[in-house]
Amino acid sequence: MFDFSQLHPSLAQQLKTLGYHTSTPVQAEAIPAVLEGGDVMAGAQTGTGKTAAFALPLLHKLLTESVEQPSSPRVMVVVPTRELAQQVLDKIIAYAALTPLRCVALYGGVSIKPQVARLASGVDVIVGTPGRLLDHLYNKTFNPDQIQTLVMDEADRMLDMGFMPDIKKLLTRLPPQRQTLFFSATYPKQVMNLAYKLLSSPTHINIDAPNSAAHTVEQRVHPVDRRKKRELLSFLIGSRNLQQVLVFTKTRQSAEALVKELKLDGLVAEAIHGERTQAARNRALEGFKNGDVRVLVATDVAARGIDIPQLACVFNYELPHQLEDYVHRIGRTGRAGQNGLAISLVSLEEEGMLQAIETLLDSRISQEWISGYEPDLTAEVEHRQKRGGRGGDKRRLKKQLAKKAGFKRR
Incomplete structure (x- = not known):
């Protein structure tokens, strides 16, 4: 456990005001490691306090070190999405409220001019997405030579979103002698390869096993006929009186179509995905946070940065x-x-x-069959035959489907 009173007095006082009394496991391990100045490679789920784990020691260092050029940023935090950039910025501003430190978020989808003006006034910490950070570097709106620490937050997501070329370009413009902090909830091979290239003798912090789900989350599967998914979703929201529901779809088309159906069911719903403007995404997210929007339907890209501390169900x-x-x-x-x-x-x-997800997690997810919504095996057999799938004996195919490991009653 890390004692927050060891931090700069301005930070320690503000943390008391914010109600930070006990460090989380990732904070207890990461804060001392960051303060020592070495590279850190941390695996921790979202919601474990990882933003504070890197922000607090970095703010402490900024406050206690002498600076020759106070107008140049000394910390760069790279994140995959606009929402996450704003979320991280908001937390850093809250931690540094009693200090003279200045921070700015740099991301696309909005005008670059206010960001340029903010940089010109002098900042200590920049939080941004790879593409917009490169825009600023190309335009020379800030000097990267004074960057002391680079933080890669949710590195796995950045690689999934195809940011590797931008990240490589970004790294060539940063001082080679720097501290690098690498945070990722999952560590597939590509992420490990990037970490090995960026880090030098890092301190390894693993709060959870790689690719594991948070222990505070109960997981459940409802097998359902594919044509009744939306009906079951509305039924569960209504029957359980769920007031703040985050729903994930694979595509923006699915998100928009689902929102239309949910509205017909009488639910106040909004979609958030990469094709919506930043202003529209902000309005939808704000409506969800303040309770005006009951159901927020999101794609994986847009969902990064959604931080609702009391969100009970997804x-x-x-x-x-x-x-x-x-x-x-x-x-x-x-x-x-x-x-x-x-x-x-x-x-x-x-x-x-x-089944692949269960293999990844190395655990079985409990199932609950809800009467009236069970998968229709007969309809599935006919569907597969119509699309040119396996033919032959319907009884045999139906039996094989019923025996699939993911759907036999457990």
Whole structure:
């Protein structure tokens, strides 16, 4: 356990005001390691306090070190999405409220001019997405030579989103002699390769096993006929009186279509995905946070940065393309030590993905069959035959489907 009173007095006082009394496991291990100045490679789920784990010691160092050029940024935090950039910035501003330190978020989808003006006034910490950070570097709106620490937050997501070329360009413009902090909830091979290139003799911090789900999240699967998914979703929201529900889909088309159907069911719903403007995304997210929007339907790209501490439940309306995204999705609930529930509505055609997710997690996810919504095996047989799938004896095919590991009653 790390004692926050060891930090700069301005930080320690503000943390008391914010109600930070006990460090989380990732904070207890990461803060001393960051303060020592070495590289850090940390594996921790979202909602475990990892932003404070790197922000607090870095703010402490900024406050206690002498500076020759106070107008140049000394810390750069790179994140995959605009929402996460704003979330991280908001937390850093809250921690540094009693200090003279200045911070700015740099991301696309909004005018670059206010960001340029903010940089010109002098900042200590910049938080940004790879593309917009490169825009500023190309335009020479800030000097990267004074960057002392680079933080890669949610590195796995950045690689999934195809940011590797931008990241490589970004790294060539930063001082080679720097501290690098690498945070990722999952560590597939590509992420490990990047970490090995960036880090020098890092301190390894593993709060959870790689690719594991947060222990505070109860996971549940409802096998469902694919044609009744939306009906079951509305039924569960209404019958359980769920007031703040985050729902994940695979594509923006699915998100928009689902929102239209939910509105017809009388639910106040909004979609958030990469094709919506930043202003529209901000309005939808703000409405969700203040309770005006009951159901927020999101794609994986847009969901990064959604930080609702008391979010009790998330739904996987469709299982994700990437296995690791399942871990990130359910990490939106059960945050900050709170209990959460993650419900996946899984049709027969998704059974292979469900089994792959269980293999990734090295555990079985409990199932609950709801009367009236069970998968229709006969309809599935006919569907597969019509699309040119396996033919032959319907009884045999139906029996084989029923025996699929992901859907036999447990």
